[in-house]
Amino acid sequence: MDVRGARILVPGASGALGGALVGLLHGRGATVAVAGRDRAALDRLAAAHGGLPARQFDAYDLDACAGTVRWAAERLGGLDAVVVCVGVAAFGPADAVGDAVAEHLVTVNALAPIAFLRAALTVVPPGGVLAAVTGMVARTPVAGMADYSAAKAALSAWLSAVRRERRRSGVGVLEIRLPHLDTGFAGRAVAGRPGALPDGLPVERAVDAIVGALESGGRLVRSGDGGTLETVP
Template identity: 65%
Template sequence: MPGATGEIGGALVLRLHSLGARTALAGRDPHALTRVAAACAGAPSRTFEAWDLDSCARTVDWAAHELGGLDGVVVCVGVAAFGPVREVGDAVGEHLAAVNALAPMAFLRAATAHVREGGVLAAVTGTVAEAAPAGMADYAAAKAALATWLTAVRREQRRTGATVLEIGLPHMDTGFAGRAVAGQAPPLSRGMPVERAVDAIVEALSTGAVYVRPRAGAALDVVR
């Protein structure tokens, strides 16, 4: 699971482990990765760099080798930035595109060689992909690019029987906005609890769903 050291990825991998799943973990922070791996009974772990797309692809091949095959890959990586486009700049825009779109694509592109009928290819996008809020243009564009890519890959994977799951989460209670690479987040209402998102993702993974989406009442819909 790329992004296993983040709030959502870490909570998800711990839940999957508690349900008996065998997992291989990937993340950028080696210390956090060691901690999460230990909590998952010494699950295999590996660092990667989102800027290095070959590193992302090799991580999937490594996981398949460690586990003797893959039933699914769930990508939970992402980073935000805030501010008008004239202030954000091209370098930050490139960083956002790499982490939020190109890296998840590289992971899942490599996963198509390993995940077959009955398996799942999944990635977290977000409601910003559709809402495109002001002050988040580059972040929203990167997430929208990933969402469009997942839609196309879903059509391709009908021939193999693998499910492609888009996890479109709303603002979460993770402190994610406070770790932006540029700018400062606007005032935000309290986010959705991580455990609620994990509940929905686990349901989606176990039922062959293709979307996790917000609905009225601070809840999530799992759509098959």
């Protein structure tokens, strides 16, 4: 997909990763609509890039997630890609994480991204891309993060299945399986505190890899050798 001139919706744009991605896409000539939970952060982001269309949503309202896709398509005159950067973490042993926290993790990390992308299936044309951020835990679950790992694994499985369903349609499905990033994400967990974490990958490197994968038609962004990110065709 040629990013220049592409019409792209970024749910989760009020977070550090989503905001950085919006900045890079806008700088590369994409036409971007932004959506997120934090209205003030969205307004600042939209204003910083010339008045982007912006919409607030609640991840618990799955109809609103789907409706945001239709809103973006109307505002931009169509959609060529949706890149979902929504997510929240929690820490603690499985027997200490309550059902309410588990429900929250599954909703925000799996059901809401799926609602965005399910709606996008009816909007994004051949040559377009459906993408979502998962994480290394989707492949290698982490002790002390069982429910978070399970939610991300569910999203990863959904993306893989939809990729098979759409392989003849010309619509790409990209999983962005990122390592720990230097965004403060772990410090905003809804429950528990993280243990010792490795140095986070700079967010700039992550968004460079995401945009590169959109442009090259990759199906997976993942950790490579030496702390790099690689795109799997």
